[in-house]
Amino acid sequence: MPHVESGLMALHRPLMRLQQVHKMREKAGQRFELQVPSFVLQPGEFLALIGTSGCGKSTLLDMLALVLRPTSAESFTLHLPHWPEPHEVMALPEVVLAGVRRAEIGYVLQTGGLLPFLTVRENVMLPCRLNGMGRVDQDIEALVERLGIADQLTKKPQFLSSGQRQRVAIARALSHRPVLVLADEPTAAVDRPTALDICATFRELTQQVGMTLCMVTHDEGLVVDMADRVFSFEVAKQGHHATYAICYERP
DSSP, rough: HHHHHHHHHHHSSSSSEEEEEEEEEETTTEOOOEEEEEEEOTEEEEEEEOOOOOSSHHHHHHHTTTTTOOSSEEEEEEEEEEOSSSSEEGSHHHHHHHHHHHEEEEEEEOOOOOOTTTOHHHHHHHHHHHEEEEEEEEOOOOHHHTTTGGGGGTTTGGGGHHHHHHHHHHHHHTTTOOSSSEESSSTSSSOOOHHHHHHHHHHHHHHHHHHHEEEEEOOOOHTTTSSSEEEEEEEHHHHHHHEEEEEEEEE
């Protein structure tokens, strides 16, 4: 049964693999350098990036989101389920990366990033419309019901609580069923009980459909018992105007 074997093999192919990836950033005379010796994202796992502000978490997340290219890389491969072979991200043209970002990646910002002139329903449906997806109403109804925002669909974001806005942002990131969901401090603006509930629901929803989830947080207690693997950052100063950080997987 070759098709079964191929399917099983696909499950074990890394979605992303970074080897000796390096990113240099400069702003206002300050230089920051992030080194990623080895980083692998497997299909269906929940990976957490933990560290203090300014350690490089968001820089790494932006590279995983394909909006920021590394300065250099020994290897940075992307292997989507419908691609027969992995591709080197550094060699892919921007038009291809833009298509992958639109169709295959969901992103939850710290502030939610909802469009204020759209209703909750319109915000949630936006990725589906951008990807030309039809007949998804039933799936969306089940998603917003699970997130506890089904009674908020006609409201504009400004009439929601901070917790509700983050739930809407999560629903929007999941609505088009991407293979990879990235979340940058998605619970920073809510109280701890709400944060724990949002994290648990987020994890459960991505597990149900086999999405890969990578979440950035400074609060280790939120994710340490939920994440399959945890990465941290070792930060050091190099003189007065330079900082470097190394991303490493915790044992």
